[in-house]
Amino acid sequence: MSEPAGAVGDVASTRHRQRSAYPIFGNRRISTKIISVALAVASVFAAVGVVGLMGNRDLTEHQDHQYRTNVMALSRMAAVRSAVSAQQEAVLSHILSDEGFHRRNYELIIARTDAAMDVNLAELHHIELARTQVVALTAFEGTVRLWRSARDVGLTASRAGNRNQATSIMLVRSAAVARSLKDRADALLGQLVEAVALGVRNAQASSRNAERLTLLLLILGGLVAVALAVVAARTISRPIRETMDVLARVARGDLSHQVEVRTKDEIGQMGNSLNDTLAILRDAFEQLQHSASHDGLTGLANRALLRERLNAAAPHALSGVPVAMLFIDLDGFKEINDRHGHAAGDQLLVAVSHRLLAAVRGADTVARLGGDEFAVLLDGMDTEEDTYAVADRLLESIQEAVPYEGTELHPRASIGVAMWRGDIDVEQLMQNADLAMYAAKTSGKGKVTRFDDWTAAVPLDVRVG
Structure with missing residues (x-):
């Protein structure tokens, strides 16, 4: 053969x-x-x-x-x-x-x-x-x-x-x-x-x-x-x-x-x-x-990884490159959970995560801090004004309707912005962003507020320079 x-x-x-x-x-x-x-x-x-x-x-x-x-x-x-x-x-x-x-x-x-x-x-x-x-x-x-x-x-x-x-x-x-x-x-x-x-x-x-x-x-x-x-x-x-x-x-x-x-x-x-x-x-x-x-639900960075990225960004902040910390809290999230169930809340969190990732650069970090709280680290922006423009864009993206089982979920958010010039530690930076976010919530919600060293927190519409 x-x-x-x-x-x-x-x-x-x-x-x-x-x-x-x-x-x-x-x-x-x-x-x-x-x-x-x-x-x-x-x-x-x-x-x-x-x-x-x-x-x-x-x-x-x-x-x-x-x-x-x-x-x-x-x-x-x-x-x-x-x-x-x-x-x-x-x-x-x-x-x-x-x-x-x-x-x-x-x-x-x-x-x-x-x-x-x-x-x-x-x-x-x-x-x-x-x-x-x-x-x-x-x-x-x-x-x-x-x-x-x-x-x-x-x-x-x-x-x-x-x-x-x-x-x-x-x-x-x-x-x-x-x-x-x-x-x-x-x-x-x-x-x-x-x-x-x-x-x-x-x-x-x-x-x-x-x-x-x-x-x-x-x-x-x-x-x-x-x-x-x-x-x-x-x-x-x-x-x-x-x-x-x-x-x-x-x-x-x-x-x-x-x-x-x-x-x-x-x-x-x-x-x-x-x-x-x-x-x-x-x-x-x-x-x-x-x-x-990483966060188990959204796949975003968790608080520990966010701190690592912040420490890595410290040299940029010290050299004068604009670095910003954004704290984001969803307004009315509990009502959505109570009305539509936890599955709807989870889907909303995932949708918001995707929108945040799509709205920033690959070099930036999006993290979920827990519950309905998120954070965004903007490392190496051209100017501080670019940071506020990104924050506005994030707010607009978050507030778009999310389809869910034949209906629509309408998320809203409050965003606090804190600039980092390397003169404070990571804990203080995160606290500043948190204070700015709570200032946004207490002044009407659904807005972007920045932290100011002198006036604690002022809305963007009164920011000077």
Whole structure:
């Protein structure tokens, strides 16, 4: 049976390269004349193949299982840790807020984070954890129960209107439990991260052992035919060294590289498994980084990321480049929520977020501070007048109607503008913008107001110069 033309061409090309680099393989006459030696060489390389395949298969299966177990556990525990932080913030916000939409929203957050913790903790019990990790998980779950008991007592007092009692419970009597909850979560996370790193180190050691064994057997074969040993070294040692290099980079925290897979054998499978694991790790770390710096509903920067951008803009402000902080608060947002429901409120927040992003430059920062409050950092405007023009444009864009289930939502907003010349710190700048925004709300809403160092807050229509 004849081979397909493409296959024949590939085989011929490969054989041509082999003959060019290693003439002994292309010299069939010599091979037939030294058949006894060839049989010995074949036996050695058969042994190399069997040992190498079995070793690589076992290594691949072990690494794949170890990586998937550790990465899945790390991902689940990271979700639990994030839920713990979100819940503790929501509990404190619940206590400090008045009865209404915000408090109901905080209770929803508490319920969602409880559910997230339960689901992820249950999944952790289905993962083959090390004994120390199981002990740490059990201790953490015990602390979760203590925290929930203290939290429920504090929330009960908060719902009853006893804010002082609730504050005392959560910030004084239960502070140690809250800290212990975070500490135990961090400790378990640390163990899981160390488990991933340990797996990497073990994989490096296994790869080194496999390489030593392979090279030893190849040397034995090379005593009979040096050229064949070189070929074997190229086909086996090179991918192993590349895998070790990638694993070494992973051990140093560099997840940007991956193994170049050239074959579909066990080494190729090991490379694919490692590449899949690295992709899972990259996604997990990127999600953790993104969730730590962005708002979950709108995808905008959160308050922490906004502060980073403000610190980065400080040199511009000091050099005289106009830098401005805009605080935006939606007027009547609670009425929209009460009338149309939280889904309508969420859609309105997302629509406003899109409009804010569309109305500023890529170098500017749009952030959601919480609830219906937004902030915009304008970094590097040509003039201060350009800043006020942008604020007017934002106000006009926000107040366009938002379609919702056959009707229209009509958002309104008040905007406070504070210029930054580098003479005050970030906290004072944000406070100035906040004061200007509240001045806009108290003077009629639906307008832009700037902060003035001398007159506290003055409307734009009376701004001079």
